[in-house]
Structures are given as C-alpha cells and as structure tokens.
Amino acid sequence: MRIYRFILFVIINIxxxxxxxxxxxxxxDQSIYIESTISTSLIINGENHGVSENIERTIQKINELTKEGAFIQGVTYSLQKTGLATxxxxxxxxxxDYTFIKTQSGKETFKTGRFGLRDFPILPSKDLLIGESYQAGASYLLTMFNKKIPDLLLDINFVYRYLGDEIVNDTKYSIYSARGIINQEKGKALFQSYQILKILGFSDTIFxxxxxxxxxxxxxxxxxxCLILNDFTVIELSGRTMTAAKTPPPLPVNNMIKIxxxxxxxxxxxxxxxxxSINIENIQFAPDSPVLMDSEISRIESVIEILKSAGVSKFIIVGHTANVGDPGIxxxxxxxRAQSVFNFIMKKYTFDINNISFTGxxxxxxIKSNETEEEKAKNRRVEFIILPN
Structure with missing residues (x-):
C-alpha cells in the first residue's frame, strides 16, 4: 500500500x-527554416484518385521587432512529387512571398501575400496544469486537387491541451495537442459560393x-x-503532415565569394x-531548345564545387530566359532548361533526389533591362537558390 500511495503522491504533485x-x-535578423512533408489521399464518390506527395520549404526572417512581437518576411516553395514510377x-x-506581424502568442497579421494556414499554433495566455486546455481560432488551407472547387481557406476552432514537458539533449520542450474542427457558422458564405452542402472532419496535431x-x-x-456538395458529390481528403523547424547556421558566404x-x-x-543564390549568366543551350551545350558543363561543375565547399546539399534550380517572344513558350x-541542368547534376553527382528541385x-x-543583346544574355541564366540543410 505504501508504494501505491507514493506513486499517487508523485502523480498528484506532477x-x-x-x-x-x-x-x-x-x-x-534571425532566420527560421521550416520544412513540411504532406501526404494526401483523395477519394471522390468512393473512387480512389491516388495519393499526392508534397513538400513545403520555407525561410522566414525577422526584419524588425515590434512592441508585441516581430515583423517577418517569408518565402515558401511548394514542391510536388512527379515523374515516372521508377x-x-x-x-x-x-x-x-509574404510579410506578416507575429505576436509572442502566435497571432499573425499578414501584410502581403500568403494564402494559407494562419494563427497556428497559438500558445496559451496563462500558466497551465498538465491536461489543461484552451481554445483559439485559425485559418486552415484545404488543398482540393479538384477543378470544381479551388483550395479553400477555412475557419477552424482548435482545442489545445498541454501534455507536459520533455528534455532531449539538454533542451526542454513543451508538448501540446490540438484538435481542429470547422466553424460551420463562419463557413456558410464560403460553402454557398462553391455549392458545398457540408464539410465534416478534423485535424489532430501534436507539436x-x-x-x-x-x-x-x-x-x-x-x-x-469530407466535403458533401449540393449535387451530393462526396470528396474525401485524408493524410498527414510532418513539419520541422530550426534556426539554421549561417552559410560561409565569404569563402564562397573567395572561390x-x-x-x-x-x-x-x-x-x-x-x-x-548563385547565378550562371549567359548560359548556352541549343537555340529554342532545352539541350545544354557541352561548353556549359564546366560552369555547372564550378557551381557544384562552390556548393560542396559550403556543405550545401539542398537547392532549387531556376531557369530564366530573356523576355523575347511568347511568354507561355x-x-x-x-x-x-532547368530540368536539363537538374538531370545532369543527378546523373553525375550523389545528391539526394528529394533535396534538389527545379522550376522555370x-x-x-x-536582372537587366533586356534592351541590348548583352542585357538579354545576362537575363538568360540558371539560378541556384540555396536552402538550409
């Protein structure tokens, strides 16, 4: 009995x-790097439409301190898995690209850009006991992958619960759970706009x-x-998101410049x-073609040498053309052209294919006015945007 009384005493005290x-x-001037991996299953009227895999890579920089928090500049790259099965x-x-003000509790006021999750998570405004809960609202982006309905920004009510603390490698963490359900009253106007009868479901998180x-x-x-449309189409979206954030160490910029x-x-x-970012200006491809000229291979190898010297293993390859001709073409x-550079790098080097992506x-x-041939040549470039490892 004494043992049980002791255990009960400890639990009560905790x-x-x-x-x-x-x-x-x-x-x-501090930067925070955030990476989210999202896996989503889509079912429409009982028919499986597959699983999409996405990654969001975000860098946010604290530009100014305010009375209640900070003014933050951010950029998020949304990546989608594509290609053949093999x-x-x-x-x-x-x-x-976006800017916003964030308070110490997590409340966000966006000044420019960013159609997505806002005001999550919100931290408690008072001391809590283990198991104690509190509530806060948030905006939640529901990606539809559907031509009938665009991505939806929903009003969500989150119930948070403080679960306790843990220490890992001498760092102390507070652990919270949060369950979010749709605020049906606030969503009425949105539902009517897109012929939605009802949205049911939840978001469960641990952070x-x-x-x-x-x-x-x-x-x-x-x-x-689960979305039920007015015509009784049933759309089911389920999956999971894994997010990690850190303050990355600074890159050795001076060493890269010296090289x-x-x-x-x-x-x-x-x-x-x-x-x-690193730019290769006036990069040469076959005329009106993505085929990389042999003369350019050594320049790409030079950039990889610079990246490797700085310990960089994550980057985005961006292709640019001179502003001549049809914009769509x-x-x-x-x-x-960016994919051609990507293919060359992946064939020759041992980078993780999940860490390198491309766009055009x-x-x-x-970067120049595009009025002379020399300026057009500088605009015709490939850019390597460096991400934290």
Whole structure:
C-alpha cells in the first residue's frame, strides 16, 4: 500500500504543478527554416484518385521587432512529387512571398501575400496544469486537387491541451495537442459560393515548443475531411503532415565569394536576398531548345564545387530566359532548361533526389533591362537558390 500511495503522491504533485506559459522569441535578423512533408489521399464518390506527395520549404526572417512581437518576411516553395514510377522527383509547384506581424502568442497579421494556414499554433495566455486546455481560432488551407472547387481557406476552432514537458539533449520542450474542427457558422458564405452542402472532419496535431529557442520545433498532423456538395458529390481528403523547424547556421558566404574570385569563374555571381543564390549568366543551350551545350558543363561543375565547399546539399534550380517572344513558350522552355541542368547534376553527382528541385520563370524576373543583346544574355541564366540543410 505504501508504494501505491507514493506513486499517487508523485502523480498528484506532477499534475498540480503549473507550467509557466510559453512565448515565441524573436531576434532581429534571425532566420527560421521550416520544412513540411504532406501526404494526401483523395477519394471522390468512393473512387480512389491516388495519393499526392508534397513538400513545403520555407525561410522566414525577422526584419524588425515590434512592441508585441516581430515583423517577418517569408518565402515558401511548394514542391510536388512527379515523374515516372521508377524516377520520381520534386518539382516546384508554386512560390509564395509574404510579410506578416507575429505576436509572442502566435497571432499573425499578414501584410502581403500568403494564402494559407494562419494563427497556428497559438500558445496559451496563462500558466497551465498538465491536461489543461484552451481554445483559439485559425485559418486552415484545404488543398482540393479538384477543378470544381479551388483550395479553400477555412475557419477552424482548435482545442489545445498541454501534455507536459520533455528534455532531449539538454533542451526542454513543451508538448501540446490540438484538435481542429470547422466553424460551420463562419463557413456558410464560403460553402454557398462553391455549392458545398457540408464539410465534416478534423485535424489532430501534436507539436513541440522549444523553450530555449522560443520556436515550435515540430508539428505532426493527421487530417480527415469530407466535403458533401449540393449535387451530393462526396470528396474525401485524408493524410498527414510532418513539419520541422530550426534556426539554421549561417552559410560561409565569404569563402564562397573567395572561390568565385580566385578561380575567376566566368559570369557566375552570388546574390543575397532572403535566400542566397548563385547565378550562371549567359548560359548556352541549343537555340529554342532545352539541350545544354557541352561548353556549359564546366560552369555547372564550378557551381557544384562552390556548393560542396559550403556543405550545401539542398537547392532549387531556376531557369530564366530573356523576355523575347511568347511568354507561355518562354516559361515552358525555362522549366525544361532547368530540368536539363537538374538531370545532369543527378546523373553525375550523389545528391539526394528529394533535396534538389527545379522550376522555370521565363522572362518574368530579369536582372537587366533586356534592351541590348548583352542585357538579354545576362537575363538568360540558371539560378541556384540555396536552402538550409
């Protein structure tokens, strides 16, 4: 009996200990890298339409500190798995640039861009006991993969529960669960717009808050949604999302610049914006073709040498053309050229195919005015956008 009384005493003392409420921390100019892997199964009227695999790679930089939080600039690359069964790879499906203000509790006010998840997770505004709960609303993006209905931004009510703390490698984490269900009242106007009779389902998540860094370091989500349309079409979406976040170490930019200068690489430049990128200007392909000229192989090898010297293993290859001719044709050609570079790299080097992706921008992002042949040559380039490992 004494043993049982002792165990009961310990449990009571643990569960009655207040947990000091968590807050997001913000340091000016600090960057946070977030990577989400999403697997979604789509069923329409009982017919299986397959499973999509997506990755979202995000970098967010704290530009300014505010009274209640921070002003943050972000960019998210949405990648979709494509290709044949024996040769699947991730291609950039979309890119979002955005700015927002975030409070220490996690409340977000977006200034520009970003059609997606907002106000999640929200941290508690008071001390909590283990097992104690609180509620907060959020905007939740439901990706439809369906021509009838676009992606939906839903109002969700989340019930959060504090589950306790854990220590891993001397770092203390707060662990929370959250269950989200649709706010049917707020969704009425949206439902009517797209002939939706009802949406049922849930999002269940577990997330860990890093008390040392003041960031949410991981989120695991299981979701299951069912849409019933006015014509009684039934759309079922289910799957899981795994998200990890970290503050990445700075890249050795000065060393990379020295390599470019010392080896006198031709028309290879380093650019620093929200992310670091390397440009190969005036890159040569066969006319109006994605076929890479043999003369350009050494320049691509030079870029890989720079990346490897910096320990880079994740990057996005972006093809650009001069803004000449039909924009649609130029967009397609720029993507095909980026894929040619991707194919060459994957054939020659041992990079993980899931870490390298590509896209094309046509002539929409010139670095020169495009008025002279020399300026057009500089706009005709391949860009390597460097992501944290």
């Amino acid at each position: 569960s009655s200990t207040l947990h000091g409420f968590d807050k997001f921390s913000f340091i000016k 040769n699947k790879f991730f291609k950039v499906d979309d890119k979002y 860990k808050f890093n008390q040392t860094e003041g960031i949410v370091s991981s989120i695991e989500e299981i979701f299951d949604w 470019i200068e010392n080896k006198q690489f031709s028309d290879i430049t380093l650019n620093k914006d929200l992310l670091l 130029q967009l397609k050609l720029s993507e095909q 921008k046509g002539g929409t992002q010139p």
